[in-house]
Amino acid sequence: MASYPGIEKIRGDALKEVKNVESAFQKAGEKRFKIKGVLGEGTGGVALKMAMISKPSPTSQPVQEFILKRAYNTEQEAKLRKEIAFVQRFRGDMHVAQFFSLEGEPIDSISYLKGPTLLTEWIGNGTLKELIVKRADWGKPLPNRMLWRLFLCLCRMLIAMAWPSDRPPGTKRESERVPSPNENGKRPDKLELHHGDLNIQNILIGNLDLSEHAFVNTLIIIDFGASSIEEDETKAGQAAKVNISKMGEIMLNLIGGRVMKSAAGSSNMNFITVEGQNTIRSWARDLDGLNPVYKAPASTVAEHKDRMDNLDPDLRRLVIRCLATAMNNRPELEDLVEEVERNVSGKAATYYASYRYGSNETNSEVARIMKELLHDATTS
Structure with a gap:
């Protein structure tokens, strides 16, 4: 497994899930985005900072970043599904974090990752x-x-x-x-x-x-x-x-x-x-x-x-x-x-x-x- 910023702060099931996500990306040949760092463990699971992969060119847009959140057991999956449902209720609200959309994927999962996946916008000015x-x-x-x-x-x-x-x-x-x-x-x-x-x-x-x-x-x-x-x-x-x-x-x-x-x-x-x-x-x-x-x-x-x-x-x-x-x-x-x-x-x-x-x-x-x-x- 690669060494990501923040990886040293998580243990046990959370670390195992990061390895699972990395492995799934590799097996699926995912080329659209990559893991940029580990943000930590939350109430619904482990959160990763992601970055879209973009080839530099005179017309290319800035690299988009987003958050990927995954559960690592049945109890956490239930919490994550609940969180996804709440985020959906707040769609379009200025002061609530919004979904990040991946083309060809539903809002609550990634096709080659088993279980729920929450993707939200990256907000980069800190807490x-x-x-x-x-x-x-x-x-x-x-x-x-x-x-x-x-x-x-x-x-x-x-x-x-x-x-x-x-x-x-x-x-x-x-x-x-x-x-x-x-x-x-x-x-x-x-x-x-x-x-x-x-x-x-x-x-x-x-x-x-x-x-x-x-x-x-x-x-x-x-x-x-x-x-x-x-x-x-x-x-x-x-x-x-x-x-x-x-x-x-x-x-x-x-x-x-x-x-x-x-x-x-x-x-x-x-x-x-x-x-x-x-x-x-x-x-x-x-x-x-x-x-x-x-x-x-x-x-x-x-x-x-x-x-x-x-x-x-x-x-x-x-x-x-x-x-x-x-x-x-x-x-x-x-x-x-x-x-x-x-x-x-x-x-x-x-x-x-x-x-x-x-x-x-x-x-x-x-x-x-x-x-x-x-x-x-x-x-x-």
Whole structure:
């Protein structure tokens, strides 16, 4: 077997399946693409980075890359089939990873490979986890206008999971929107879909475009191998609230905190609304200062305070509510999306002119910081 980047990180059945795939390619005389590396093991099996084989010529297109995911036992095959079915539901959604089509092959298999095979697009700017690590090295707060736009991407993912578009093959990719109410003022019921593995490693950073992502890259969610649909009618409406909490946790990570699910991890938190002051218990306690149980050095505590002092109070309030310990205190998805959209569209750089890092809030500076954090942590 050839030595692929990342092969040393997997063992046992996953390694055996990589050998099986390589052998099947050789026996079938596959010349269209090749294994470029091993990305690792996921909830549905082992994932490989693939590259189309293209002969250089003056008119040749750039080499296409994609992800091939394979199961390595009966249990994993069931998970992978389920993941393929979920990806099909999200076909055409901008913020969910899409199928990669191989000419002459179905969407759920390769003819000479036994069992299911999931092929999805390659998204090459890394994970949200990597950006968060670089932000920590950089040491300064991410611009509020960047945070709002990343929050909106997360909301778009929540919309996709609540109201899957299930578009036909070949549909142009579109940004997810909350369905409009009917003549009786009622929206379609939400799908009770739990992602099951929402975290900063399963959110990838896509490219810029001319819509909502003109200067902050698109975020794209992957890995529905642990996803499930709640069948208990007494729990109707809870799946979206669970997913909202996970997205709140991701926003807390971007801002510079984390959730500690222990007795010391939540606290009563105050915030202001148009109705006045509110207090709820929330897992977002790091927004009020680093938890003492971290035993962080004074310099880290001061750096954290610097970030929190620069945070938009409206953003703070929403993250607190998303991470409310009581599900009923979390916002409804429709209301959350509406408020995030309003802040994205309504707050220009001038809104933050009085903030310490207000100079970082212009379109050009946000774009510069985003670009440089994707490559290194040396931006100033």
